[in-house]
Amino acid sequence: MTRMLYGEAIDYGLGEAMAADPTVVTWGEDVRLIHRQLLARFGPDRVLDTPISEAAFTYAGVGAAMSGLRPVVEVMLVDFLAAAWSAVVNAGSKFNDFSGGKWPVPLVVRARVGGWYTDGGQHEQTLWGQLAAVPGTTVVCPATPDDAAGLMLGAIQHDGFVVFLEHKLLSEQFLDYLGGSSRDTVDFSGLLPAAGASGEVPEPLRPIPFGKARVRRDGSDLALISVGVGVHRCLEAAATLSDEGIDTAVLDLRSIAPLDTAAVADLAAQCGRVVVVDEDYVRGGLSGEIAALLAEAGVPAQFRRVAVETTIPFAPALEQAALPNTQRILAAGRELATL
Amino acid sequence: MTVPVSDGYACSMAKRQAFDPVQAYRTMMRIRLVEEALVKAWAAGYVPGEYHSGIGEEGINAGVVMHLSDEDAMALDHRGTGPLIARGADPLALMLEVMGSEEGMNAGRAGHMHLMDPELHAAADGIVGSSGPLAVGHAIALQRLHPGRVAIAFHGEAAANQGMMMEAYNLAAAWKLPVVFVCKDNRWSITTASADVTGGNLVARAASFGLATAEARGERVDEVYAAAGKLIKRARKGRGPGFLFVTCHRPGGHFEGDPIVRITKDPITQSADLVRELRTGVQGRERGATRDTIRGVSEIVARSSRAMRDWTGVARKDPLRRARKAIPEPTARYIEGTESEAIGRAAATARRKTGSRSAFAPDGDRT
Numbered sequence: 268m269t270r271m272l273y274g275e276a277i278d279y280g281l282g283e284a285m286a287a288d289p290t291v292v293t294w295g296e297d298v299r300l301i302h303r304q305l306l307a308r309f310g311p312d313r314v315l316d317t318p319i320s321e322a323a324f325t326y327a328g329v330g331a332a333m334s335g336l337r338p339v340v341e342v343m344l345v346d347f348l349a350a351a352w353s354a355v356v357n358a359g360s361k362f363n364d365f366s367g368g369k370w371p372v373p374l375v376v377r378a379r380v381g382g383w384y385t386d387g388g389q390h391e392q393t394l395w396g397q398l399a400a401v402p403g404t405t406v407v408c409p410a411t412p413d414d415a416a417g418l419m420l421g422a423i424q425h426d427g428f429v430v431f432l433e434h435k436l437l438s439e440q441f442l443d444y445l446g447g448s449s450r451d452t453v454d455f456s457g458l459l460p461a462a463g464a465s466g467e468v469p470e471p472l473r474p475i476p477f478g479k480a481r482v483r484r485d486g487s488d489l490a491l492i493s494v495g496v497g498v499h500r501c502l503e504a505a506a507t508l509s510d511e512g513i514d515t516a517v518l519d520l521r522s523i524a525p526l527d528t529a530a531v532a533d534l535a536a537q538c539g540r541v542v543v544v545d546e547d548y549v550r551g552g553l554s555g556e557i558a559a560l561l562a563e564a565g566v567p568a569q570f571r572r573v574a575v576e577t578t579i580p581f582a583p584a585l586e587q588a589a590l591p592n593t594q595r596i597l598a599a600g601r602e603l604a605t606l
Numbered sequence: 607m608t609v610p611v612s613d614g615y616a617c618s619m620a621k622r623q624a625f626d627p628v629q630a631y632r633t634m635m636r637i638r639l640v641e642e643a644l645v646k647a648w649a650a651g652y653v654p655g656e657y658h659s660g661i662g663e664e665g666i667n668a669g670v671v672m673h674l675s676d677e678d679a680m681a682l683d684h685r686g687t688g689p690l691i692a693r694g695a696d697p698l699a700l701m702l703e704v705m706g707s708e709e710g711m712n713a714g715r716a717g718h719m720h721l722m723d724p725e726l727h728a729a730a731d732g733i734v735g736s737s738g739p740l741a742v743g744h745a746i747a748l749q750r751l752h753p754g755r756v757a758i759a760f761h762g763e764a765a766a767n768q769g770m771m772m773e774a775y776n777l778a779a780a781w782k783l784p785v786v787f788v789c790k791d792n793r794w795s796i797t798t799a800s801a802d803v804t805g806g807n808l809v810a811r812a813a814s815f816g817l818a819t820a821e822a823r824g825e826r827v828d829e830v831y832a833a834a835g836k837l838i839k840r841a842r843k844g845r846g847p848g849f850l851f852v853t854c855h856r857p858g859g860h861f862e863g864d865p866i867v868r869i870t871k872d873p874i875t876q877s878a879d880l881v882r883e884l885r886t887g888v889q890g891r892e893r894g895a896t897r898d899t900i901r902g903v904s905e906i907v908a909r910s911s912r913a914m915r916d917w918t919g920v921a922r923k924d925p926l927r928r929a930r931k932a933i934p935e936p937t938a939r940y941i942e943g944t945e946s947e948a949i950g951r952a953a954a955t956a957r958r959k960t961g962s963r964s965a966f967a968p969d970g971d972r973t
């Protein structure tokens with residue numbers, strides 16, 4: 268076991284994959300500086316800076332994956348992946364199916380997601396619901412360094428198309444630019460889930476399979492289901508609710524597609540009350556999907572969702588209120604407990 | 607509310623053909639003061655999130671915007687403060703927005719990357735490359751609704767590699783739209799040198815799309831004014847779109863907190879840290895061939911010295927220094943006095959109204 272930061276753990280997973288397999292390469296904007304340790308280990312032929320041409324370099328990832336490489340294409344923020352949407356919804360996710368399973372696309376698209384640090388409505392989205400809607404796409408978002416490293420290794424070894432989402436609030440690099448070593452006049456510590464930002468990572472590293480949720484806390488009265496930073500907000504809320512006598516469980520989905528339907532259904536049946544905490548939009552996404560799967564599984568559970576309902580505002584107080592914060596989770600949990 | 611940069615500024619400048627160096631200096635000075643106030647406020651913790659300053663672009667902003675009036679439209683990138691101030695935006699409302707106040711020009715919903723004002727017909731967008739097609743759209747509407755008006759797209763040299771930007775060049779030419787693309791070449795895209803990731807020459811690229819091209823040095827506002835004037839005049843007359851390529855500098859780095867700037871400001875400690883960090887990254891781990899490792903490490907070292915080279919001696923090319931020389935000393939001092947007074951007061955008010963952002967906390971219980 269080694270203690271690592273979240274971003275460090277992702278690069279550890281990527282580095283292990285690059286060391287084991289010379290067909291693993293990575294490209295994206297500024298990756299040579301951002302991932303300078305990988306550049307130093309593997310040289311400039313395997314770590315490539317791109318121009319700001321998301322559509323071309325993401326589509327190029329699909330082509331390269333079809334021709335024998337295992338590219339990890341990095342898109343700075345998932346919001347910018349919208350400029351390359353066709354590569355995701357019309358190519359990476361499709362070609363394996365079009366080939367009748369004869370031509371897999373072992374491509375990982377890596378993108379940063381999420382907010383809480385005041386970056387406005389165009390730099391803080393998660394969009395995992397929309398990504399997960401497309402058949403042929405695996406979508407993961409780790410909440411802790413061990414999952415971050417293991418899921419990245421699994422994503423690269425997987426023979427299909429994977430979107431690997433890393434949450435910026437857990438990733439040291441972004442916050443370091445905006446606070447930390449740049450200015451000591453802002454303090455993100457009140458926002459930062461310590462358990463997600465740093466933690467033990469197993470060595471040697473093993474790939475983590477997709478579609479396996481992780482029970483972060485067991486309970487019998489209420490199930491909080493989430494992914495990414497939401498998991499940590501849920502753990503905070505669960506501690507408070509349990510003190511109030513509501514025995515609260517927390518399920519970390521880890522992958523949004525495929526969903527661990529059995530784990531969701533089992534925990535919902537066990538608790539009878541479910542709150543989905545989703546840092547993505549409320550419409551057409553993960554929270555509605557979970558409601559549907561519970562209905563289809565015939566699990567009778569009281570259900571609430573805490574998700575993003577507006578364009579994310581810039582001003583800090585407005586932003587925090589728009590995101591699934593702990594107060595909103597507590598309110599939903601308490602309401603269900605009275606039913 | 608808009609604040610004219612001088613009385614009658616908005617209408618008089620468009621009609622006047624001759625370059626007014628006093629007006630240019632006042633505009634540039636106001637932009638610089640607002641930018642400096644925001645940079646200081648960022649360091650002091652009053653600006654939450656990122657801030658991309660336009661320090662170094664004042665000559666471009668003033669030289670282009672001095673031609674605009676009435677319904678002329680502007681599509682801005684992530685460095686939108688300068689063009690908005692030049693166009694007459696209220697410095698206090700803008701600063702409040704950047705500081706995340708609900709009293710800001712966009713009610714706290716936007717932040718610095720999405721500043722917009724329908725009265726000024728100007729809007730910023732943080733998606734690199736989108737200012738091109740957005741300006742094309744403004745131009746289509748202007749052509750029908752306000753003939754003789756022009757749309758300006760401000761974009762960086764790195765944005766010229768974005769697909770939608772090149773599509774916009776083509777659309778503008780194919781439809782002969784009244785749009786001028788202003789390409790600000792500071793040679794960098796965050797920490798990547800644009801030359802390393804750009805094929806060919808951008809002026810030739812634009813010309814090959816059928817855009818009329820002109821070039822200027824951004825530290826010479828008069829040169830920018832003249833070159834922009836030619837292209838804008840053509841576009842107004844319905845003779846088609848233009849591409850203005852202007853060189854400039856980015857002395858503050860990509861954004862406040864730019865890691866490369868930290869290296870260049872404190873090269874000894876920062877590079878020592880960098881080398882140590884790279885060494886631990888390499889040691890004790892399986893890696894590629896030694897030759898690749900050496901190439902990788904030298905790439906990083908070369909990049910920081912390139913950045914250092916680019917950003918030292920930038921003072922000589924300060925557009926304000928040049929512009930000041932073109933006007934009488936007492937006039938310059940008068941402008942500096944009145945503008946510092948006004949912007950200083952606005953900055954103090956903005957700080958008082960927002961309060962420091964130091965105590966970030968979830969659930970909006972921040973005070």
Ligand SMILES: Cc1ncc(C[n+]2csc(CCOP(=O)(O)OP(=O)(O)O)c2C)c(N)n1
Pocket residue numbers: 296319321343347350684685732733734735761762763764765766792793794795796856860
């Ligand atoms: C579509 C998209 N990709 C990436 C980014 C991240 N980003 C913001 S500014 C920037 C560099 C822009 O360079 P340039 O256009 O030359 O403008 P400069 O910052 O140099 O003024 C990048 C990559 C973004 N905002 N949007």
Ligand SMILES: [Mg+2]
Pocket residue numbers: 762763764790791792793794795800
């Ligand atoms: Mg640039």
